[in-house]
Amino acid sequence: xxxxxxxxxALRARIRHHEERYYVLDDPEISDAEYDALVRELxxxxxxxxxxxxxxxxxxxxxxxxxxxxxxxxxxxxxxxxDNAYTDEDLDAFDERVRKGLGSExxxxxxxxxxxxxxxxxxxxxxxxxxxxVTRGDGVVGEDVSSNVRTIQAIPLRLKQAPAGRLxxxxxxxxxxxxxxxxxxxxxxxxxxLFANPRNAAAGTLRNLDPALVSRRGxxxxxxxxxxxxDLGSRQSEVGNDGAxxxxxxxxxxxxxxxxxxxxxxxxxxxxxxxxxxxxGIEAVKAFCASWADTRQQLPxxxxxxxIKVDRRDExxxxxxxxxxxxxxTAYKFPAQQATTRLIRIDVQVGRTGAVTPLAVLEPVxxxxxxxxxxxxxNEEEIRRKDIRPGDDVLLEKGGDVIPKIVKPILSRRPGxxxxxxxxxQCPVCDSALERPEDEVVWRCPNPSCPxxxxxxxxxxxxxxxxxxxxxxxxxxxxxxxxxxxxxxxxLYHLTIEGLADLxxxxxxxxxxxxxxxxxRTLTPRRFGEKSATALVTQIDNSxxxxxxxxxxxxxxxxxxxxxxxxxxxxxGTMDVLAGATVEQLQAVPDIGPVVAAxxxxxxxxxxxxxxxxxxxxxxxxxxxxxxxxxxxxPLEGRTVVLTGALDSLTRDDATERLIALGAKVAxxxxxxxSLVIAGDDAGSKLAKARDLGVPIxxxxxxxxxxxxxxDWPSGSL
DNA sequence: GATCCTCGAGTTCG
DNA sequence: CTCGAGGATC
Numbered sequence: 001x002x003x004x005x006x007x008x009x010a011l012r013a014r015i016r017h018h019e020e021r022y023y024v025l026d027d028p029e030i031s032d033a034e035y036d037a038l039v040r041e042l043x044x045x046x047x048x049x050x051x052x053x054x055x056x057x058x059x060x061x062x063x064x065x066x067x068x069x070x071x072x073x074x075x076x077x078x079x080x081x082x083d084n085a086y087t088d089e090d091l092d093a094f095d096e097r098v099r100k101g102l103g104s105e106x107x108x109x110x111x112x113x114x115x116x117x118x119x120x121x122x123x124x125x126x127x128x129x130x131x132x133x134v135t136r137g138d139g140v141v142g143e144d145v146s147s148n149v150r151t152i153q154a155i156p157l158r159l160k161q162a163p164a165g166r167l168x169x170x171x172x173x174x175x176x177x178x179x180x181x182x183x184x185x186x187x188x189x190x191x192x193x194l195f196a197n198p199r200n201a202a203a204g205t206l207r208n209l210d211p212a213l214v215s216r217r218g219x220x221x222x223x224x225x226x227x228x229x230x231d232l233g234s235r236q237s238e239v240g241n242d243g244a245x246x247x248x249x250x251x252x253x254x255x256x257x258x259x260x261x262x263x264x265x266x267x268x269x270x271x272x273x274x275x276x277x278x279x280x281g282i283e284a285v286k287a288f289c290a291s292w293a294d295t296r297q298q299l300p301x302x303x304x305x306x307x308i309k310v311d312r313r314d315e316x317x318x319x320x321x322x323x324x325x326x327x328x329x330t331a332y333k334f335p336a337q338q339a340t341t342r343l344i345r346i347d348v349q350v351g352r353t354g355a356v357t358p359l360a361v362l363e364p365v366x367x368x369x370x371x372x373x374x375x376x377x378x379n380e381e382e383i384r385r386k387d388i389r390p391g392d393d394v395l396l397e398k399g400g401d402v403i404p405k406i407v408k409p410i411l412s413r414r415p416g417x418x419x420x421x422x423x424x425x426q427c428p429v430c431d432s433a434l435e436r437p438e439d440e441v442v443w444r445c446p447n448p449s450c451p452x453x454x455x456x457x458x459x460x461x462x463x464x465x466x467x468x469x470x471x472x473x474x475x476x477x478x479x480x481x482x483x484x485x486x487x488x489x490x491x492l493y494h495l496t497i498e499g500l501a502d503l504x505x506x507x508x509x510x511x512x513x514x515x516x517x518x519x520x521r522t523l524t525p526r527r528f529g530e531k532s533a534t535a536l537v538t539q540i541d542n543s544x545x546x547x548x549x550x551x552x553x554x555x556x557x558x559x560x561x562x563x564x565x566x567x568x569x570x571x572x573g574t575m576d577v578l579a580g581a582t583v584e585q586l587q588a589v590p591d592i593g594p595v596v597a598a599x600x601x602x603x604x605x606x607x608x609x610x611x612x613x614x615x616x617x618x619x620x621x622x623x624x625x626x627x628x629x630x631x632x633x634x635p636l637e638g639r640t641v642v643l644t645g646a647l648d649s650l651t652r653d654d655a656t657e658r659l660i661a662l663g664a665k666v667a668x669x670x671x672x673x674x675s676l677v678i679a680g681d682d683a684g685s686k687l688a689k690a691r692d693l694g695v696p697i698x699x700x701x702x703x704x705x706x707x708x709x710x711x712d713w714p715s716g717s718l
Numbered sequence: 719g720a721t722c723c724t725c726g727a728g729t730t731c732g
Numbered sequence: 733c734t735c736g737a738g739g740a741t742c
Contacts, residue, residue, distance in 0.1 A: 196728085196732060204732095351728065368730055378735090401729055403733065441736095558740075561726045591724085593739045 008057075011042040014057040016158065016269075023220070024271040056129050056157040061150050062215045064455035070143040070207070073134045074123060076168060077227065080139060080321075082307065082331040088286050090641070092310070094330045095282035098310060101319045107281030109311040111258045112288045112681040114273050115331055116222055117199050117302040118174030119206060121221075123149060123456045125169070128162035128268075130155070135206070147205055149173075151215035159268040163228065163253045169270060171223030175202040176300050179218035196370045198302050220301070228252040229671070257311045258448050274476050278311060281418045289332050305333040336397045340373075340410060341365035344387050345390045346377065349427050354455030356427070356434055356442035358383060360394075360406055375404045379441045380423040389418045389512055395575040403670055409506035443535050448608070454488075460490050465562055466554035471536045479503055488612055489528050489554070492540055493619035548575065548624035551616070557603045573627035575613055579604040620687050636653070642667050642677045643703075655703060678703045 015038050022028045022035075039058065053060065064164040085091050098108055120136035135142040136506050149155060152173065159167075175183070180198040181344030187194055195201035195364075205217045255261045259278045266272045275292075280287045289306050296303045310316050310328040318325040341364040358377040365372055371630035375396065378385050388394060392409040425435055434443040445453060452518050455477050462472035469492075480486040485499065505526050543550075552575070553565035560568065565603035571589040578600075586597035603609055617623050641664050643655055655678075664675075677697045696704075 193732075200732070353727075355728075357728070372730075374730070376729055398730095481720095559726070564726060591739065595738055 002044055005052055008045050008049070008052050009040065010080040011038055012057055014038055015042065015155065015484055017155070019058065019153055020160075020269050020547070024156075024269060026274075027537075058157065060151065061157070061370065062211045068619050070145055072137070072141050073132070073144040075134065075137075075139070076137050079120060079136045079142075079170065080325060081121065082329050083325040084305075084330045085308075085330045086335075091282055091286055091330075091332060094308070095285075096688045097327065098319065102315055107283075107314070107675070108256075110279045110282070110285050111227060111276060111277035111307075111309050111311050112279050112285050113224060113262075113279040113307050114292065114296070114303045115305040115307045116172040116174050116273065117304040118202050118221075119146075119199075121169065121173050122168055122170050123155060125159055125167045127164055128159040128167075130157040131166075143207070145206055147211045151211050152219045152221055153270075154271050156269045159270070159487070162268050164490050168227045169223050169265065170225040171221050171270075173202060173206060173219055173221045174198065174301050175205065175217065175219055176501045177302065178300060183217060200242065204456045217246070221271055223270045224262070224272070224307070225267060226254055226261060228254060231403035236394070250581065254313075256313050258309050258313070259311055262375065277533065303334075304507070305331050305332050319708070322477055338370040338397045339365050339394055340374075340393055340395050341368040341386065341486070343390055343392050343394045343406070343409075346383070346388075350427060350429055350445050350452035350456070352453055354446060354448075354450065354453055356443045356445060358421070358423070358426075360388075362394075367396060368399075372396060372398070372404045375406050376666070377406065380443070383421050387420075389414070389420050391415065391418050448606075451481055458486065458489070458492075460556050461492075461554040463554075466552055467546055469536075469539045469543050471532070471539055475505065476536075480507065488615075489613060490615035490619055493544070493616075493621070495537060495540065497530060497533040497537050500528055500536060503528040527534060541562075544619070547620060548573075548622060551575070551621060551623075552578070555603070557600055559599045564592065567625065571625075571627075575617070576623065577610055577626070578624075579610070579613060620717065639665050640664065642673050644677060644679050655707075659707070676678050676702075676706075 002661050015035070016039070018030055018035050028035075042057070045061050046057065053638055072201065080517045083094075085094055095108065102108070113330065122136070122142070123133045124131040130150065132144055132146040133155075134146075136146050137143060150157065155483055172657070173450075175198040177198055180201050182196065183201055188450075195204060201217075202219060205214055205219060208214055255264055255434075259287045262276060277288055279288055285306075285308055292303070292306060308330050310319065314329040316326070321327060335412055344361045347359045347361055350356055360375045360377050361435050362373055362375060377388065382686065386406070386408055388406060388409050391414075394409050395407040396404055397407045398404045423443065424434070427447065427450060430447050430450040431447065432445050432450065434449040435446050436443045447453070456476075458472075458477045458481070459474060461467055462469040462477070464470075480495075483503075485495065486492055529661070549562075549569035550565045552560065552569050553562050567589050568578055568586075570580060575675060581600075583594075583597045583601050586600055587594060604613075613623075643661050675696070679697055680700060
């Protein structure tokens, strides 16, 4: 009988081996029952010897209990997305740019791989041991979903022969079609809402807070990229979604071609989608794309295109990046899926700015994972250009994006005498005469108190990005407005639990498609109830303490979005000061130009706005705090700093973040408005330009001093 | 005055 | 996500 520690080691090695056979190589050597027996024996031994449990043991996949939420985590380097190609011509153009960029006459070596329709993930290993898994998020900051990623058996907790130190691998987590169908069958049996498609199911699963549940769902993963974080300081950006390391021969130990990297990933025990191919020249790439257009349907997972990358890392390095994408990769998207259906009629909706947009009401049709019933037609012009008429059969399309669009009417099926759509001249809700400025396409309802506009304004005000009043959604807003319990934002703050609890809701039809809609459901109206009412009033109360910018954004001033609201709130400090600012003062704020400034001024000039501000203040909302004279919390306000060259003690991103936190603006290029240029090692043209323009120049030490004592702006000779 | 980039606005379905 | 407008820069 071997010592328990030895037996445990042996079991772990065997289990890892069989997990790889099953999940990575797709070639199991033993039955599921035999595998389960191994796991059971290991689990029993570990229970008897808890001191021998290690984090990378195969039994430790489902660790924690349900969590309260996920932490956010910043990516070491941004996970960028790829430019898209839709046609052979787009691919030719891509190839043209690559060859021009490399000054190459001959064919370029590319690698083409299937683009899995799942969720991007970055997984970090330290000396081959799993550390964490982070979702792509917005590319800069993602969510740390390690507890869930650990449960995915296709992702090894320990790599084979992995390089020492930290290794980040990037790939795609997905749910195989079969697992998706099984899941939906279960949910149907439990009368739970079904997932629309495998991608949504995978996304929902990965964000589930209970690792035990995640473990049962059968998520899988494929990897296509690795980064080693040596030499981070001098890297500006890094491709996440499908990209590969652009590092030159700096000795990061990663292969010099993408093809070899893919092989290395497999050798480390990571699953790699096996149908990738190295293609000499763009013609071979085109053939690869064409060959998968239909065959992809037979794969056990969903794909949404082909990723094409330049194979050689040195060539990638030379090509570099545009501001958004790598120049050495593109994503070929399969032609959008299409369906035809009947256009029942065209409604018009009124947005919060008064914009009146035509909405196609369609015979429901299932297309690429969801049932489509509505599609926006954007504006009158669009309808006329495509000659779309109510009653037509139309061709509907849903591409890589989610939003369906009407491509064209099927003219051959058009019944005779079909009338063209007439844009109404009056607001369908409040009857005001619609207006359209000479040079614009959209018609607007000019009535600021139009009930439709009020509804949309309230939804915007309560929205997550504005005042963040959870629970105040479309249905409730609708009720409050139609009962005239709420006439403006301030009324929200006078709602009482008693008043709300007695509200009654019909079983709601999905959209207010018109009052005469025949779909009348007779279900018992549901009372809103004390519990919901209390929760809502609490939410509303909490929103009183929001930062000023949320309120400014929530007001819905034209041309003032989230960023604009932040700029204005920071610059003026209080609502009073903002409301009193002249157009000139407004324009002095960075990123506020004449159009926005005029719009803000116009908003506060209206007497209703003045009254509204008074009522909001009286309701106890946070109206901001005055910007302190002189040294405020943003001592670098109004300064524009340009960073150039390499820094030693911190990364460019860190430096940028800290400067912005202090109120400075960090620009990419030197102009006469630049307040200071920080020149690191090997600074190039920006430094020369700074000298030309007489802009103050500092070095890394200057920057560190500035970050330490920001009130002490460097002056004189630098 | 042209060009590049960012932000705002509208939007479907679960 | 995509379009178009607004802002900043050259």
